[in-house]
Amino acid sequence: MSIIETFKETGIFVKISSSSLLVSLLFVWIAFTCTGWGGYDRKEVPSVKNGMHFGLWRICDDSIIVTPCKPLDGVTNEWFGTVQAFVIFGFLGINVAFFLLILYVFVPSCQRNGEVGKAASIICFVTAGFYFIGVIIFGVRYKRDYIEQYEQNFKFGYCYFLSIAAILFEGGAGVLLFLEARMNGTQTPTERQNLTVSTASSYQGNPTYGASTNRDTVE
Incomplete structure (x- = not known):
C-alpha cells in the first residue's frame, strides 16, 4: 500500500493534526534558524540600509556591503539565554511529536496504536508550553528593553509571529491527536x-x- 493510500485511510482527526503539525514544524524551523525575531530598519542615505536584525543565534546588519553575522550563543544576557533554552525544548519537542505521528500513521507496528498517539499528544502539549514560555519572556523583555527604550526604532520580526502561530498549530494538533488516540485501543x-x-x-x-x-x- 502506498503512502498516499495509507494516509487516505486515516481518520479526519489524523489528517487535520498531521497538516497542523507539519505547518507548525515548518514555522518552527524558520523561526529557529533565521534572524527575524527583532531588530530595526534604517535608511541614513538613499538606497543604503543600515539596520540590524537578530534571531536566537546570530545578529546581522542589512547594509549594502556584505558583512558577517555575529553569533549570539553564550550571551551574558540572562533573559535571552532563558529564551534560547525554552525554545530549544519546544523545537526538539515538535520534531519528536511529528516523528511519533509518522509512526502512528505509516509504520505497521505502530498504526493506530493508542499509546503512540497519546505520547505524541502529550509531547505536543508539554513542548508547546515550553515554547510559549520562551515567546512570552522574549516579548515582555524585548518590548521593555528595546522598543520602549529606543523610541520605536526596534520592532518585532516575522520569526516572533511565526513562533506564535507554530504554538497554536502544535496545540491544536495535540488536542486532535488525543481525541484520535482515545478512539483507538492499543x-x-x-x-x-x-x-x-x-x-x-x-x-x-x-x-x-x-x-x-x-x-x-x-x-
Whole structure:
C-alpha cells in the first residue's frame, strides 16, 4: 500500500493534526534558524540600509556591503539565554511529536496504536508550553528593553509571529491527536491482521476445524 493510500485511510482527526503539525514544524524551523525575531530598519542615505536584525543565534546588519553575522550563543544576557533554552525544548519537542505521528500513521507496528498517539499528544502539549514560555519572556523583555527604550526604532520580526502561530498549530494538533488516540485501543491493525491470518491458517490446515463443536451441539 502506498503512502498516499495509507494516509487516505486515516481518520479526519489524523489528517487535520498531521497538516497542523507539519505547518507548525515548518514555522518552527524558520523561526529557529533565521534572524527575524527583532531588530530595526534604517535608511541614513538613499538606497543604503543600515539596520540590524537578530534571531536566537546570530545578529546581522542589512547594509549594502556584505558583512558577517555575529553569533549570539553564550550571551551574558540572562533573559535571552532563558529564551534560547525554552525554545530549544519546544523545537526538539515538535520534531519528536511529528516523528511519533509518522509512526502512528505509516509504520505497521505502530498504526493506530493508542499509546503512540497519546505520547505524541502529550509531547505536543508539554513542548508547546515550553515554547510559549520562551515567546512570552522574549516579548515582555524585548518590548521593555528595546522598543520602549529606543523610541520605536526596534520592532518585532516575522520569526516572533511565526513562533506564535507554530504554538497554536502544535496545540491544536495535540488536542486532535488525543481525541484520535482515545478512539483507538492499543491493539494495532497488524495484530488484528495476524489474528485473522492465524485463524484462516488453522481452518485450512484442518478443514474440520469447528465441525466437532457444531456436531456436539446438534447431538
